Amino acid sequence: MSDTIISLPDQSTARIPKMNYLTKENGLLSWLLTGDHKRIAILYLISISFFFFIGGSLAGLIRLELLTPQSDLMATDTYNKVFSMHGIIMVFFFLVPSVPATIGNFFIPMMVGAKDLALPKINLLSWYLYIAAGILAIYTMASGGVDTGWTFTTPLSTHYVNTHVLTTGMAVFIAGFSSIFTGLNFIVTIHKMRAPGMTWFRLPLFVWSHYAASILMVLGTPVLAIAIVLVALERTVGIGVFDPTKGGDPLLFQHLFWFYSHPAVYIMILPGMGVISEVVSTFSRKRVFGYTAVAFSSVAIAVFGFFVWAHHMFIMGISNYAVLIFSLLTMLVAVPSAIKIFNWAFTLYKGSITFETPMLYAFGFMGLFTIGGMTGVFLGASGTDIHLTETYFIVAHFHFVMVGGMLMAFLAGIHFWWPKMTGRMYPEKISQLAAVVTFIGFNLTFFPQFILGTLGMPRRYASYPPEFQILNVFSTAGASVLGVGYLLPVLYLTWSLKYGEIAGSNPWQATGLEWQVQSPPLTENFPEIPIVDHEAYDYEWLERQKEKEVASVG
Amino acid sequence: MTQHEETPEEHEHEHHIVSPMIYVIIGAALLVLTGTTVWASYQEWGVFNPIAALGIAVLKAVLVVLFFMHVKYSTKLTKLTVGAGFFTFLVLIGMTLADYFTRAWGRW
Amino acid sequence: MSDSTATAHGAAAAHHEHPPYQRHHFETYAQQNDATNFAMWLFLLTEIMFFGGLFTAYLIYRNWYYPAFVQGSHQLQIGWGTANTAVLITSSFTMAMGVWSAEMRKKGALVLCLVLTFTLGLIFLGIKTIEYSEKIEKHHVPGFHYSVQSFVDPSSDPEVYNEYHDKPLPLDMARHTELYFFLYFAMTGMHALHMIIGIAILGFMIFRARAGAYTTGHVTFVENFGLYWHFVDIVWIFLFPLLYLISRHQ
Numbered sequence: 001m002s003d004t005i006i007s008l009p010d011q012s013t014a015r016i017p018k019m020n021y022l023t024k025e026n027g028l029l030s031w032l033l034t035g036d037h038k039r040i041a042i043l044y045l046i047s048i049s050f051f052f053f054i055g056g057s058l059a060g061l062i063r064l065e066l067l068t069p070q071s072d073l074m075a076t077d078t079y080n081k082v083f084s085m086h087g088i089i090m091v092f093f094f095l096v097p098s099v100p101a102t103i104g105n106f107f108i109p110m111m112v113g114a115k116d117l118a119l120p121k122i123n124l125l126s127w128y129l130y131i132a133a134g135i136l137a138i139y140t141m142a143s144g145g146v147d148t149g150w151t152f153t154t155p156l157s158t159h160y161v162n163t164h165v166l167t168t169g170m171a172v173f174i175a176g177f178s179s180i181f182t183g184l185n186f187i188v189t190i191h192k193m194r195a196p197g198m199t200w201f202r203l204p205l206f207v208w209s210h211y212a213a214s215i216l217m218v219l220g221t222p223v224l225a226i227a228i229v230l231v232a233l234e235r236t237v238g239i240g241v242f243d244p245t246k247g248g249d250p251l252l253f254q255h256l257f258w259f260y261s262h263p264a265v266y267i268m269i270l271p272g273m274g275v276i277s278e279v280v281s282t283f284s285r286k287r288v289f290g291y292t293a294v295a296f297s298s299v300a301i302a303v304f305g306f307f308v309w310a311h312h313m314f315i316m317g318i319s320n321y322a323v324l325i326f327s328l329l330t331m332l333v334a335v336p337s338a339i340k341i342f343n344w345a346f347t348l349y350k351g352s353i354t355f356e357t358p359m360l361y362a363f364g365f366m367g368l369f370t371i372g373g374m375t376g377v378f379l380g381a382s383g384t385d386i387h388l389t390e391t392y393f394i395v396a397h398f399h400f401v402m403v404g405g406m407l408m409a410f411l412a413g414i415h416f417w418w419p420k421m422t423g424r425m426y427p428e429k430i431s432q433l434a435a436v437v438t439f440i441g442f443n444l445t446f447f448p449q450f451i452l453g454t455l456g457m458p459r460r461y462a463s464y465p466p467e468f469q470i471l472n473v474f475s476t477a478g479a480s481v482l483g484v485g486y487l488l489p490v491l492y493l494t495w496s497l498k499y500g501e502i503a504g505s506n507p508w509q510a511t512g513l514e515w516q517v518q519s520p521p522l523t524e525n526f527p528e529i530p531i532v533d534h535e536a537y538d539y540e541w542l543e544r545q546k547e548k549e550v551a552s553v554g
Numbered sequence: 555m556t557q558h559e560e561t562p563e564e565h566e567h568e569h570h571i572v573s574p575m576i577y578v579i580i581g582a583a584l585l586v587l588t589g590t591t592v593w594a595s596y597q598e599w600g601v602f603n604p605i606a607a608l609g610i611a612v613l614k615a616v617l618v619v620l621f622f623m624h625v626k627y628s629t630k631l632t633k634l635t636v637g638a639g640f641f642t643f644l645v646l647i648g649m650t651l652a653d654y655f656t657r658a659w660g661r662w
Numbered sequence: 663m664s665d666s667t668a669t670a671h672g673a674a675a676a677h678h679e680h681p682p683y684q685r686h687h688f689e690t691y692a693q694q695n696d697a698t699n700f701a702m703w704l705f706l707l708t709e710i711m712f713f714g715g716l717f718t719a720y721l722i723y724r725n726w727y728y729p730a731f732v733q734g735s736h737q738l739q740i741g742w743g744t745a746n747t748a749v750l751i752t753s754s755f756t757m758a759m760g761v762w763s764a765e766m767r768k769k770g771a772l773v774l775c776l777v778l779t780f781t782l783g784l785i786f787l788g789i790k791t792i793e794y795s796e797k798i799e800k801h802h803v804p805g806f807h808y809s810v811q812s813f814v815d816p817s818s819d820p821e822v823y824n825e826y827h828d829k830p831l832p833l834d835m836a837r838h839t840e841l842y843f844f845l846y847f848a849m850t851g852m853h854a855l856h857m858i859i860g861i862a863i864l865g866f867m868i869f870r871a872r873a874g875a876y877t878t879g880h881v882t883f884v885e886n887f888g889l890y891w892h893f894v895d896i897v898w899i900f901l902f903p904l905l906y907l908i909s910r911h912q
Contacts, residue, residue, distance in 0.1 A: 114687065115686070115687040116687035117687075118687075118697040118698075118701060119697075119698075119701055120685075120687065122701075180708055184701060184704045184705060184708075185701075187700075187704055188697050188700050188701045188704065189697075191631065191697075191700060192693060192696050192697040192700060193687075193688075193693070193697065215638075218704055218707055218708055219638070219639070219642045219707060219708075219711055220711070221708070222708045222709070222711035222712035222714075222715075223646065223711050223712070223714060223715050225712055226712050226713075226714075226715030226716060227715060230715070230719070230848075233844075233848065236805075237804065237805035237806070238804070238805040239804040239805055239840070239841075239844035239848070240804060240805075240840050240841050240844060241719060241841065241844055246837060246838070246840055246841065247723070247726070247727060247834075247837065247838040247840075247841050248723075248841060249722065251653075252650075252718075252719060252722060255650045255653070255718070256715045256718070259646055259650075306642060306645055307645065307649065310649075310653065318653045318657075319653055319654075319656040319657040319659065320656075320659075321652070321656040321659060322652055322653035322656060325649075325652065524686075524687075529689060571762065571765045571766070572758075572762065573762075574759060574762055577755055577758045577759060577762070578755075580755075581751060581752065581754070581755035581758075584751045584754075585748060585751055585752075588744065588747050588748060588751065588902075589744075591902075591903055591907060592740065592744055592907065594907075595903070595906075595907035595908075595909070595910040595911065596910050596911050597911060598911050603909060603911075604908075607903035607904075607907055608903065610903070611899050611900050611902075611903050611904075614896075614899045615896045615899050615900065618754060618892050618895060618896050618899070619892075619896070621758075622754050622755075622757075622758045622888075622892045622895075623888070623889055623892045623893075631700065632699075632700070632703060635700070635703045635704065635707065636703070638707070639706070639707035639710045639711070640710070642707075642710075642711060642714075643710050643711060643714045643717075646711070646714045646715070646718055647714065647717060647718050647721060650718050650722070651718075651721060651722065651725075654722050654725065654726075655725075
C-alpha cells in the first residue's frame with residue numbers, strides 16, 4: 001500500500017496543454033473583460049489574498065499591542081480602529097468570498113457539467129463590485145478608519161463616533177451586492193445548467209454546500225444593506241430610527257444587522273465544509289458516508305441559520321422570552337453541523353487514508369471546527385453566555401471556527417485544486433510543513449484565549465489586568481508562528497507556477513467531472529457536454545475509466 | 555435534435571401566454587379592491603381595521619403575483635422561490651416582533 | 663478521455679445552429695430563458711428582503727407610537743395616494759399587455775404599451791413630487807427643521823383639522839411623528855428610487871422595441887422587466903394602506 005495517491009504523468013515528457021483557459025486570449029483586457037468563470041476566479045484569488053494580508057497585518061498589530069497590559073503600542077482609539085478594520089476586512093473581504101468566489105466560481109460549472117455559470121457578465125460585475133468596495137475600504141483605512149467594531153453597533157456608530165462610518169458602510173454595502181450576485185449566479189447554474197444525467201443526488205457535496213450558502217447570500221445580505229442605509233440616514237440626517245431621544249430603538253439596528261450576520265457565518269463555513277467533503281473522500285478513497293445526510297444537513301444549516309440571530313443579542317436588552325426562544329433554536333442549529341463531522345469521520349473509517357497536504361488541512365479543520373462549534377453551544381446557552389459574552393471566549397470561539405475551520409478549509413481547497421487550476425503540483429513536503437506549522441501556531445494563538453475569556457478578559461480592550469499577560473504572550477507568540485504558516489503557501493505556490501511538477505489531468509485520482517478534463521482546463525471546460533451515468537464519489541467507475549483510457553503523454 | 559425557430563403557437567404550448575382578458579379582469583379587480591380599502595379605512599372596526607387593510611393588500615399582491623407575474627402558469631420552482639422569499643420576509647418580521655411584543659411582559 | 667464520456671445530441675454539428683440571441687454557454691434557447699427568468703425572480707427575492715427591513719421598522723414603531731402614526735398619516739392626502747395607487751395598477755396592466763404584445767410579436771402594440779407604462783410611471787413620480795413638496799413646506803421632513811406644531815396644536819393646521827379634528831398630542835408623542843415621517847420618506851423614497859430606475863430602463867426598452875428587438879421571438883428582457891415592474895407595484899400596494907390608511911375614521 002503506497003503512502004501517497006499522487007499519480008503524475010512522466011515528468012520528462014509531460015507538458016502543460018497548449019490550449020487552455022489561460023492561453024486562450026492574451027492581454028490585460030482579455031482578463032479585465034472576461035466572461036470566463038475560471039479567469040474571474042483567478043482574479044478573485046489574487047484580490048482576496050491581497051485583502052487577507054492586510055487583515056492579517058492588522059491582526060499582527062493587535063497581537064503586538066496585547067503583548068503588554070498597558071495600551072502602549074498605540075492609543076486606545078487607534079487600537080479600536082485596528083480591530084474594527086481587521087474584522088471588517090477579514091469578514092467581508094476575505095471570509096465571505098473566499099471559497100465561493102475562487103474555488104466555487106472556478107469549479108461549480110465544471111462540477112455540474114456546464115460550460116460556464118448561468119450569468120457570466122453578472123459574475124464579472126460581482127468582481128468589479130468587490131474591487132470597488134475594496135478600494136473604498138482601503139481609502140477609509142488610509143484616512144483614519146472606523147472604530148465601532150465590525151458590528152457598527154448603534155447608537156455608538158450613529159451618534160458618538162467621528163470616524164468614517166459612512167464610507168466603511170458604503171464599502172460593506174457594495175461588497176454585499178458582490179456577494180448577492182455570486183450567490184444568485186450559483187443558484188441559477190445549479191438548478192438550470194446541470195448536464196444530462198447529473199441529478200441533484202449525483203452532484204458533488206461541494207455543490208450542495210455552495211447551493212445552501214448561496215441561498216443565505218441571496219436572502220440575508222439585503223437585510224444588511226438596509227441596516228447600513230438606515231445607519232447612514234441616522235448619521236447624516238438624524239431621522240431618529242435608532243435614537244432613543246426621538247423614540248427610536250438602537251436594538252432595531254442589531255436585529256437587522258444580525259439577521260444577516262448570523263447567516264453570514266454559515267455563508268462563510270458552508271463552502272469550506274464542501275471542500276472538506278471532497279478532500280476527505282479523495283484521500284480516504286471512499287465515498288462520503290451518508291451523502292444524503294450531508295446534502296440535507298447543508299440545506300438545514302441554511303434554513304435554521306435564519307432563526308437564531310438574536311443569540312448575538314442576549315445581553316443587549318431583548319426580552320427574556322426572546323432569549324429563551326433564540327437559545328432553544330440555537331441548540332437546534334448545531335445539530336446539522338455535527339452531523340457532517342460524524343459523516344466525515346465515518347468516511348475515514350476503513351478508508352485508505354493518505355496524508356497529502358489537503359488532507360492535513362482537512363484533519364485540522366475537523367478537530368478545530370469541532371472545538372469551535374462546541375464552544376458555540378456553550379455560548380448558545382443563555383445562562384453561560386451572560387458571563388462569556390464580550391470576553392475573549394467569544395473571540396476564541398469564532399476564530400476556531402473561522403480560522404481553524406474555514407481558513408484551513410480554504411487552504412485545503414486551494415491545495416487540492418491547485419493542480420487543476422494551474423496544471424502544476426505544489427511542492428508536497430514544504431506544504432505539509434506549512435500545514436503543520438499553521439496548526440501549531442493556530443492552537444498556540446487561540447487556545448489561551450478561551451482561558452482568558454473564562455477568566456474574564458474583555459474583548460476589544462487595548463489594556464488588561466497584568467495577571468492576564470502570560471496568556472496574551474503565548475497568544476502573540478502563536479500568532480507569529482501562524483504568520484509564517486500563512487506566508488509559506490504564498491511563496492511556494494507562486495514558485496510552483498514556474499517550477500512545479502506537471503500535474504496531468506487527475507493527480508489525485510479523484511472522481512468528479514473537473515478531474516476528467518485537462519489541467520488547466522479549456523475555456524469551454526468540456527469539448528462536449530458530458531452525459532453523467534455514475535453516482536458521486538464512485539471510485540469503481542474511476543477504475544473502469546482508467547482501464548479504458550489510452551495512456552497519453554502530456 | 556435540431557434547432558428551429560419557434561412560432562408563437564409552439565411558444566405558447568411550452569410557455570403559456572396569458573390572454574389580455576385575464577389582465578383586464580385582474581386589473582379591474584385591483585382597482586375595485588383599492589376603492590374598497592379606502593372605504594374600509596373610514597369605517598370603525600377597531601382592531602379589524604388594520605387586519606382588513608392588510609388582508610386586502612395581501613389579496614391584491616396575490617393577484618398581481620399569480621396573474622400579472624404569471625406565477626399561476628409557472629413551474630413549481632418559481633412558485634417555491636416566491637414562497638421562500640415571503641417565508642424569509644415573514645421570519646424577519648415575525649421573530650423580530652416576537653422580541654418587541656414580549657418586552658413589556660415584565661419578569662418571568 | 664472523451665471516449666469514455668458519451669456526448670450529447672451529436673453536439674458538434676448542432677453547435678453553431680442556434681439563434682443569434684442565444685448565448686454560447688447555454689445548450690438551448692429554452693434553457694437560457696428558464697435560467698434568466700429564474701435569475702430575475704432571485705433578484706426580486708433580494709428586493710423583498712431589502713424592503714423587509716423597512717417594514718420591520720414600520721411595524722415596531724407603529725405598534726409603539728400608534729397615536730403619532732395616526733396623526734402623521736392624516737397629514738397625507740388620501741386623494742393623491744389613491745390616485746397614485748390607481749396609476750400604478752394601470753401601469754402594471756399596460757406592462758402586462760406589453761409582455762403579451764411582445765409574445766404575439768406585435769411591435770406597434772408593444773411600443774404603445776411601453777410608452778403608456780412609461781408615462782404612467784412619470785405621472786406617479788409627478789404626484790409624489792407634489793406630495794413631497796407639501797411635506798417640505800410644512801416642515802415635516804425628519805432632520806430638516808422638523809416641526810411638531812401640527813401635532814401639539816392641530817387647530818393650527820386647518821386643512822387637516824377640519825377633516826379629522828385630531829386631539830393635541832403630548833409633546834413626547836408628538837415628537838414621535840418624526841419617526842412616522844422618516845418611515846414615510848424612507849419607504850416611499852426607496853420605492854420612488856426603484857420607479858426611477860424602472861422608468862429609465864423603460865426608456866431604453868422603448869428605443870429598442872421600436873427597432874424590433876423584442877418582437878422576433880426573444881421576449882426575455884421585456885418579460886423579466888415586467889416582473890420587476892410588477893414587484894415595484896406590489897411594494898406600493900402595501901405602502902398605500904400602511905402609510906395612508908392607518909386610521910381615517912378618527
